[in-house]
Amino acid sequence: MESKKSIFQTKILESEEKKATNSLSLFPREEYEQVISRLNELKQYNPTKTKLDYRLLQKYEILEVTIEGTTVQKLQKKDTQLRFICAEDVFDVLVAIHRIMGLGGRTSMCKATKEKYANISRDQITLFFQYCEECQLKKSSVRKCVVVKPIVSKSMNSRALVDLIDMQSQPDGKYRFIFNYQDHSTKMICLRALQTKTAEEVAIHLVDIFCDKGALIFFNLTMGENFQIR
Known part of the structure; x- marks a missing residue:
């Protein structure tokens, strides 16, 4: 599972790098945390802002989430309830949603992710199905079918x-x-x-x-x- 997860992560990051710089919405964890840190600085100290800072303020806001008694900060799309997740978490999030939906298909997965997350795309979900172990096992399982034995007549008037x-x-x-x-x-x-x-x-x-x-x-x-x- 871990090897498939790392391959999936590499591929989605490669796809993200091909996009224009101002349209990036999926980051590795380190860059994700840097964005949160910069937003906190802009909020607390009000330093001189760059063009990148204005884009960050226009696109993101910080959401505080309590997980097992610990409060952590997440990125949220401004003026919405949609969360951004880092590249390392995309696979785990999709696995969880996939299981909750009873191994649902791509359309139902897209609908479910759009209700919660701002940076999970249809292409990422399509790629996920190629590396989902449960889906691969489901496809590879031998389907049992009814075998109809043909009726053979050896002579006239026998059947x-x-x-x-x-x-x-x-x-x-x-x-x-x-x-x-x-x-x-x-x-x-x-x-x-x-x-x-x-x-x-x-x-x-x-x-x-x-x-x-x-x-x-x-x-x-x-x-x-x-x-x-x-």
Whole structure:
């Protein structure tokens, strides 16, 4: 985890260095503390201000936070409740938010961070997912799926598929159903017109088809082999 955290930290700092100087909002801890120290000096002693000082005063203000009984100073975006964090803390903050949200996705992470932090970007969150161990384990886990064993027919009349087609909206006189019998091996189809879909009428037509197709079906039935109707 620590190695991934350090790689993540290096990459976000490299990305930050490519930005214009006046748009920087993510600092290493040392520079972060220097900004806090300078703001305290400007507030207490009112020294001669530089252009950088005016930018600091315009962008930041100091927020005092109590952590485990100790009061520490953090940077906050001026006139808002959004906090700035140093580069070393970004990964830990994202891990905490990620777990609280039940390993949520990028969109939900972006929404959650924007409500609290001023210097966590969408690009940083996208990069975080590449180094999150829990996400990587989730992706690498083997997904179990249902394995359907194919049905194999060795000969004609050893298996058949039976279906009833409902034609009640377009009946032909007293016939309201079509009995569809298909041999699984040869795909040959036999059709019969049915008045009803009762078991008795279906059985009559099955016997008629069995008699028409020869003795092999009866042999398979009597021997208990693989004849199946679906």
